[in-house]
Amino acid sequence: MGHTSKAVEESGELIPDPVFVQSLRESGVILLTWLACFVWTFTYCTRYGYPTDVDPTAFPTVLGMPSWVVWGIVLPWSLANVVTLVFCFGFMQDAALEPDDMSEQASGVSSSADVGGEL
Amino acid sequence: MNSALATFCIYTIAVFGLAALSSRLLKSRSFLNEYFLGSRGLGFWALALTFAATSASGGTFTGYPALIYTHGWTLALWIASYMVFPICTMGLLGKRINQVARKTGAITVPDILRDRFESRSFGLLATALLIFFTCVNLVGQFKAGSVILKTLLKSNESFVWLTAVVADSVSGVPWLGGADPGYLICLFCFGVAVILYTTWGGFHAVVWTDVMQGVVMVTGVVIMLPLALYQVGGMQQATQDLAAMVPPRQAELILIGPADQTCRSGTWLRLEDRVFRTSAALDMTKPERKVTAIEIVDTGDLERIAASTDIVFSAEFSIEQVVETLPAAFPGNERPGTYVSAPGPSATDADGFLPMSLAFSMFFFWAIAGTGQPGSMVRLMAFKDSKTLRYSIATVAIYYSLIYFPLVIIFCCARLLLPGMEVEADRVMPQMAITLTANAGVGALAGVLVAAPFAAVMSTVDSFLLMISSSVVRDVYQRNINPNASEAQLKKLSYICTVVVGAGVVVGAINPPQYLQYLIVYVGSGLAACFLAPMTLALYWKRTTARGAFGSMLIGFLSHLSLYIGGWLQGDGFQKPLRPFSLDPVVIGLASAFLAGIVISLLTPPPPDQAIVEKFFYTRRSKNAD
Structure with missing residues (x-):
């Protein structure tokens, strides 16, 4: 952060939970990935995968598979795997998941076991 | 005993060996935390394979192959959103749900919801829905396990003799008499095996067996793929033959x-x-x-x-x-080409198996609805650290790519090797395993291949059994009836619960529905409609109120269920729910649940206890912060 003295001055100040903030940002990227895959696959497959007539003797294939499957599903699936690897090893951040105050965490039986608030 | 059966027996013995090891761990740790959550210590291989194996249920190796066999290449589009399944289902909630579970000491999904909103009634609603859906799913899974086992045993002389004995014994007995005696024997054996090792070893037994089962599953697929392609004369030949085929x-x-x-x-x-x-x-x-x-x-x-x-x-x-x-309802004119194109043939539906609107819903269903499965959420509560999560997402992505797409190829080939299997489509996977290995002259391999779907069923069943007993013991008994229960009492109740639930499901599975995959889809979409919206709002929106979350869950459940009831009242049975705007019930259920959660939260006063909001959404800046 580069503001050590200020941080010390503000010790005890409430800040948004970094895991919450990180997770929210990462969720946005994940949803965009889903959307991109959806648009590609759905657009291509509905355009080329629903023919009104098929000539069995001249059916288009790539690598022996129906071509609409290769371009509409196999290719985006492969790219989605690449994006997933980049996301996991290049974008997603590590974070301390244990609560700061260990007293908050009960071992096995929660301290809030007697919570009885109603709606 | 044939060699396939011997291989299969070795696999089963290994499962029990792992349960025995897990049982030893239980003796040295806090019972509830260890029995239901493995003390939150899962490493990346364990998390990846237990997550993958639990998600890949009996449907993956029983219902899904049956659908591929019946409808052809269109299933590639049906399953396409598995390309982003791991990143969505593990990445959207993973880190955050793990953190919140640690903060509250939560062991179950209802635990988190109850603590987040400080509402006992919400916790109980979540528990009731969880138990309902999970029990329904277990019936389908037990059926799948028994069908697979029967296929393996059917030519065994002792089994044939025992089947005749059971047939005589149950003839005329209500409920039992209408069932296939061979199936009954397998159901009993499968039920006893799963209940025993799950009860004995708890979460660690489930996770370790999941790891082994995960390896078995991918091995099975990797062996089947080249065998299938070789026996149909290669991919190009298979596609050409399928293109000319009529249903x-x-x-x-x-x-x-x-x-x-x-x-x-x-x-x-x-x-x-x-x-x-x-x-x-x-x-x-x-x-x-x-x-x-x-x-x-x-x-x-x-x-x-x-x-x-x-x-x-x-x-x-x-x-x-x-x-x-x-002729089939689609294509009505018996034209060729339907097995290699969408929407795929359908015996009953004039729009074909996968009309475009349903393709849209399925892309949404797998990746987004998959995020809302409590069985997956429990695993996300149990990993060790965020590095484990990152490595696991990458591993599951590769793992699923090796399973789901190759299965489409394998069971399109099955159409060419096993004609007429439409009448018993749920049995196509084990039959294909036996046919492929017999044709290749390696019958012993059939045991490994049949163990793959069996492993998929087992890994889901054991997780679900444990989820139900944890819900009863933790969410109902400990948190509502006896908060001061001793560890010995909880332990005893956990064991009893696992056994009783398992036995009840065995009884329910004696006369199960025909198409397993429809049941899996109903339960999967129902769980998502109930749990995804409240959990997402609980983790990511601090303005969510208890009433908002409660309403979200209830409306998600009711809107989803009402569409299935509507379909049933129209005489279409359970397989064809109503589809408003041509959308699947899961899309309607999820949209209703999110909308209800947001609207009700905004209409009700903000969460009264600021300390709760601070606990879940804020942290104190460290004195040593830099």
Whole structure:
């Protein structure tokens, strides 16, 4: 952060939970990935995968598979795997998941076991 | 004992060995935390494979292959959103749910919701829905496990003898009498095995067996793929043959045969040069001698049947009259090409198997609805650290790519190797395993291949059994009835619960529904409609109120269920729910749940206890912050 003295001055100040903030940002990227895959696959497959007539003797294939499957599903699936690897090893951040105050965490039986608030 | 059965027995013994090891761990740690959550210490291999194996249920190796066999290449589009399944289902909630579970000491999904909103009634609603859906799913999973086991055992002499004994014993007994005796034996054996090792070893047993089962599953697929491609003459040949294929006709036949016998479902019959296979059993003692069947009309299939030594036409029964024979509802004109294109053939639906609107819903269903599965959420509560999560997402992405797409290829090939399996489509996976290995002269491998779907079923069943017992013990008993229960009491109750639930599901699975995959889809989408919106709002929106979350869950459940009830009232049965705007119930259920959660939260006063909001959404800046 580069503001050590200020941080010390503000010790005890409430800040948004970094895991919450990180997770929210990462969720946005994940949803965009889903959307991109959806648009590609759905657009291509509905355009080329629903023919009104098929000539069995001249059916288009790539690598022996129906071509609409290769371009509409196999290719985006492969790219989605690449994006997933980049996301996991290049974008997603590590974070301390244990609560700061260990007293908050009960071992096995929660301290809030007697919570009885109603709606 | 044949070699396939021997391989399979070794696998089962290994499962029990792992349960024994896990049981030793239980003795040295806090019981509840260890029994239900593995002390939150899962490493990345364990998390990746237990997550993958639990998600890949009996549906993956039973219902899904049945659908591929019946509808062809369109299933590649049906399953396409698995390309982003791992990143969505593990990444959207993973880190955050793990953190919140640690903060509250939560062991179950209802635990988190209850603590987040400080609402006992919300926790109980979540528990009730979780138990309802999970029990329904378990019925389907037990059926799948038993069907697989029966396929493996059916040629074993001892099993044949035992089947005859059981058939005599249960004949005329209500509930049991209508069931296939071989299936009953397998259901009993499967049920006892799973209940025993799950009860004995708890979460760690489940996770360790999941790891082994995960390896078995991918090994099975990797072995089957080249065998299938080789036996159909390669990918290009298979696609060409499928492109020329037309689906079977639906027929009604009147049979003649011995008056004291039953004509089994799956019996092959011939009338001159026409070939039929019955799709239901016919009791010849009854005056009505009409039975449903399929008529094989594809010339390629007819040639394969003529050349087959495995297909035997019935000598006892013959066709007196063909009452009716109709082409599939789609394509109505019996044109070729439907097995290699969307929407795929359908016997009952004039729009085909996968119309575009349903393709849209399925892309949404797998990846987004998959995020809302409590079984997956529990695993996300149990990993060790965020690095484990990152490595696991990457591993599961590769793992699923090796399973789900290759299965489409394998079972498109199955159409060319196993004609007429439409009448018992749920059995196509084990039958394919046996056929492939027998043709290749490596019968022993059948054990490994059949163990793959069996592993998928087991890994889901054990997780779900544990989830139900944790809900009863933790969410109902400890948190509502006896908060001061001793560890010994909780331990005893956990064991009893696992056994009782397992036994109840075995009874429920005696007469199960035919198409497993429809049941899996109903439960999967129902759980998502109930849990995804409240959990997402609980983790990511601090303005969410208890009433908002409660309303979200309830409306998600009711809107989803009402569409299934509507379909049933229209006479379409459980397989065809209502689809407003051509959208699947899961889309409607999720949209309703999110909308209800947001609107009700905004209409109700903000969360009264600021400390709760601070606990879940804020942290204190460290004194040593830099």
